[in-house]
Amino acid sequence: MLDLKYVVENLEEVREILHKRGAEARASIDTIAEKAEKRRRVIHRLQELRTGQNQANALMAKLDKKSGAFAQQRDALRQIASEIKGLESEHREIEAEISNLLLHVPNLPADSTPVGKDASDNPLVRSWGQKPEFDFEPKDHTDLGLALGIIDFERATKISGARFSFLLGHGSRMIRALMAFMLDLHGEEHGYTEIWSPVIVKDETMRGTGQLPKFAADSFRIDWSWDEHQENQGHDLYLIPTAEVPVTNFHAGEILDAEQLPVTHVAYTACFRSEAGSYGKDTRGLIRQHQFDKVELVRVERPDQGEAALEKLTAHAEEVLKRLELHYQVVLLCSGDLGFGSRKTYDLEVWLPGQKAYREISSCSWYGDFQSRRANIRFRPAKGEKPKFVHTLNGSGLAIGRTFVAILEQYQQKDGSVRVPDALIPYMGGVEVVKARES
């Protein structure tokens, strides 16, 4: 969420910068400015009335309760009290209107985010490794996995529907191996604190990181209409689309000490996405599932460290691909392709020989104070100073399902077996090659 004061004081600039996103959000900026002015007037009047009321009330306390003066004064104050009550409800209303509008406005892209229209304008930043060469026609992971007997879509569809999967044997084992490998790398070598998290969160938590209110359709909401008390719960529950949501909100509502920063967390969680609007896209295979596993990196930083931390975070995510010796490239998202809450984002794209394409396997973003303002996460720069909003960052390190896909496709051999990356062999219990399951 943007700072209302900043928006009002820099109207032109905000309009201009949002224009780079090609966003329809610009229109609401003018409405917000109008409402902000109205809000100011209401608050001002309200305070005047209250000052008067407070002074009069102080006198009341000293008056003889049986005197005529008391009765007279009381009647006069009734008038003021009811006027205040009216203004208060007007005030509540306008605050709600403003924050509702503000919650729908995307973040301002950073200066270093290139201006562009869509993904085709994303500049290539760097590339690592080489496309593996095959003296045969490489298969895609679906064919490989089915032939090896380590993936089963049909039965998953039977029990859960489309976009779900069973993994078996070394397939299942490899998910577990990747999870442990990534957690160890980031935890032990990159210094992140491992954290295990709930995967069901309140709507306000989703609002904190920006998934709500605008992207409700992208997530799974829990239906607890079976609970006769549900209307008294005061909140909805959602399955998290990424560990970013619970982990970034870990310090929601808190004021951190400066020495606590940066807070760095690495979390493994299952992730759930409705994938509404992606009908017909990636219907085959493991690329786009309703449920997938991900190891996520989250950093909470001092504002002056925010943008620099994005480089560190991205390097940490890249290290996973390097250790696994998977060819990939890094692109910088342009303003038109940038996520709602992000100021700057690097995407890591891994090479998939079966698709002959680079596919996103990690997205590393710097949010500035966009999320911390929503989630109210602050820090005190120094003793006696006012709290300020922190900067938040997060990035996949990595999406496990897609890493599994990349390994199958980049490490496949002519006979349909798949070599296990050296770094992963210890985590696979010494298995060096995944061969067809006999069973």
Added chain:
RNA sequence: GGAGGAGUGGCCGAGAGGUCGAAGGCGGCGGUCUUGAAAACCGUUGAACCGGCAACGGUUCCAUGGGUUCGAAUCCCAUCUCCUCCGCCA
């Protein structure tokens, strides 16, 4: 699921319709004293918002949301959270 109890400032803890942003203590910060430190003593110590170039002034906040009242931390209602006991359960 049943029965009780509790939610006050960084922490502990008073308060019980009017002068309470809230006694007292602890902790933190500044100072006096000391060769240094401790002790002792003195002072200071929350957040958000509005107005103002500023000094400063004002408003709101005692779990949350409503209500009663001229006036609520104090009374009423609802919700949330925590604790204790019983039951059930991975």
